[in-house]
Amino acid sequence: MRQSRRTLLMALSTAPHLRAGAIGVRRDDGVLRVLPPSDFHFLEGQTLRKLQDGAGLVFTMQLSISNDQFRTIARRQVERFVVSFDLWEEKFAAVRLGLVKHQQSHLTRDAAERFLFDHTGIALYGLAAGEPHWIRAELRADEPRDSAGFLLDPSVTLSRLVEWFGRSQRGEALRWSIDRGPFRLHEVER
C-alpha cells in the first residue's frame, strides 16, 4: 500500500494539536473504514474538559471518497455520535445516533475515539477496485445549543432576534480533517 500524501487540517485555532502518524484504511464486510493515526486524539484539551464537566458532546463524522483528488466526491457517509464521560466511574461512553443505535460504555479514551471511526464506513459496492482513490475523514464536535427551542418559542421578539443573531460566537465547532490517497481498493487489507 502506498501513501503519498497525508494532510491534517486544523479548522480552528482552539482545536487540539495533532502529531504525525500513519492513517490507515481497512475493509470490513464490504465497507471501507478509516484507521486514525495512533497518536491522533480529539478527546483532549478543551473537549476533554467539557466532557469531564459532565457534558455530552455531539460529534459528526463524515467520510468522503474520491477518485480525482476531491475535485468530485464519489460517495460520502455521515454519522452522528454522542460522547460523554462517566463522572463516578471515570470512563467514557459513546453512542451512535440514528435509526439503529450502537452504544458502548466503560471505554478508555482511546477506545472511545476509536468507536467513532469503527462505526463510520463507506460501502464499497460499485467502486472500481483497480482505480486510484482518495479518502477523507472529517470530524466535528458541536456544543449543545438551543436553536430549535428558540425558533419554536412563541415569545420571539425583535430584541431576542437581535440578541440571537449577535451571539454566533457561542456554540463554535471544533473540526479535524484527515486525508489519505491515492490507494487502490484491491490493495486494502481486511
Place this chain on the structure above:
Amino acid sequence: MRSSKAFRRVVTAIFVMGFLFGVFSARAFSWNAPDEANVNSRYTVESVEISGANAARLSKDLREELQSYVGQRFSPEAFGKLSERVRRELKARLVSHKLKKGSSPDNVRVVLDVMGHHVVLDTQQSRLAWYSGQGWTGELIAGLHNGRKQHLSLGLFSDADTFTERSAGVKAAYRFSTLRERIRPGFAFSTSHAQYDARTLQAAKPNDLYRSVDSFQPTVTLIPWQGDDREELAVEIGMRLQRFVLESPGPDRNVASHALVNSLRYRRVRGDVAGGLTTLRASYGLTNGTGALSSDYKFNRHEARADVEYRRAASRINADFVAGSLNGRAPLRDRFTGGTTTILRGWNKMELAPLGADKLTATSIEYGHSLKGKFEAAAFYDAGSVWMRGGTATLRNSVGGGFRTRDGFFMYVAFPLRDGRVEPIFMTGTTF
C-alpha cells in the same frame, strides 16, 4: 396580471412551506444530545448551585424551579434550557452547567457557571402607537447594555402622545451601576422640534410656544433598599438643563428652564401567577424650576403615581392612579395632559386642555382575560380631570375595551362618556 398573481401565490406557498420545514427540521435535528445518550443521566441531582453570580438576583420562580430538580435524575436537556434562562435573567455572556461528584456515589452536584456580561443590543424602549384624532407616535430606540453594569441608548422619536405638542427629534441616554447596583449615575440628552395643533396655536400667548428644545439631564439613582425578590426602593436626584428657542419673533428668543429633578420610586412583587401575583409600583416626583440655576421659569411640579396589578390564572386586574400639581410659571412641556394612550383614554387632549393644565387627577381600572395564545381581551374604565389653577375641575369618564398581548401590542376602542353623543376613539400600538 393573472399570471403575476399566480406567481406571487406560488412564491408565498414556497416561502411558507420552507419556513415550516425549517421549524420542524430544527425540532427534529436538534444539535443537543438526547438525555439518554449522556451516561451521567443515570445519576441523581444532589444539589443545584450558582457560581460566578449572586443567586438572589434570579427571580423567585426560577430559583424554585432550579431547586425542583434536586432528587431527580440529571437531565442535560433540562439543564441546558435552565442555563439559558439563567443567562437571560442575569444578562450574562454565557452560563454553562457543570457536574461535580456528590457526597455519595450515584449523586451529582449541578453547578451553573455564570461567565461575563453579555453585551446586548435591544430595542426594548421602542414603540409605535396611533390614536385617532391625534395621529402617530413612533420611537425607535436602540439600547446597548452590558449586563446591568452599563446601558447606552440612542434613538429617534416623533411623539404626539406624551406632551401637549408633537415633539420630534433624537435622544440618547447613558447610565452605569456601581456598588452592587446600589448607585446608578447617568445622563439623558434630547434635542427636538415642536409642532402644534391649531387649537393650541389659537389659545397660546406669544411666549408660550417654542420651536425647539435641547435638554440635558444628569442624575444619580440611589437604591437604599432592595428586597429579596424584585422589590426595590429608589431615590433619584439630579438636575435638568433645558433650553428653548421660542416661536415668537424678537431678540430674546432663547429661554432656559433649568430645574432640580428628584423622585422616589417603590416597587414590590409578591406571589406567582398560579396563586396570585401582585405587582405594586408607586412614585413621587418633584421638579423644581429655580432661579438658583438661572432658570427663566420658576415653578414646582409635583406628580404622584401608583399602580397595582393583580394576576391570577387567566385574569388580570389593573388599578392606576395619578395626581399632579403645578405651582408657578412652567413651560408647556411640564404641564399635565389627559386624553393620551394611558390617561383618560378616549378623550382628545386638545378638547381637555389645548395648552396643558396645572392640575391632574386620573384613575383607571382595567380587567383582562387571557384568550388562546398570548392574546388577552380587556375592558377598562377611566375617570379624571385636568384643569387650570383657579378653574373648575370637570370629571371626565370613558369606557372601552379591545385586545392586547403580553409583549406590548394593544388595539382598543374607547368611548368618552358625555351627554347625548357617542364618539368612539380608536387606538392601537405596540412595543418592540
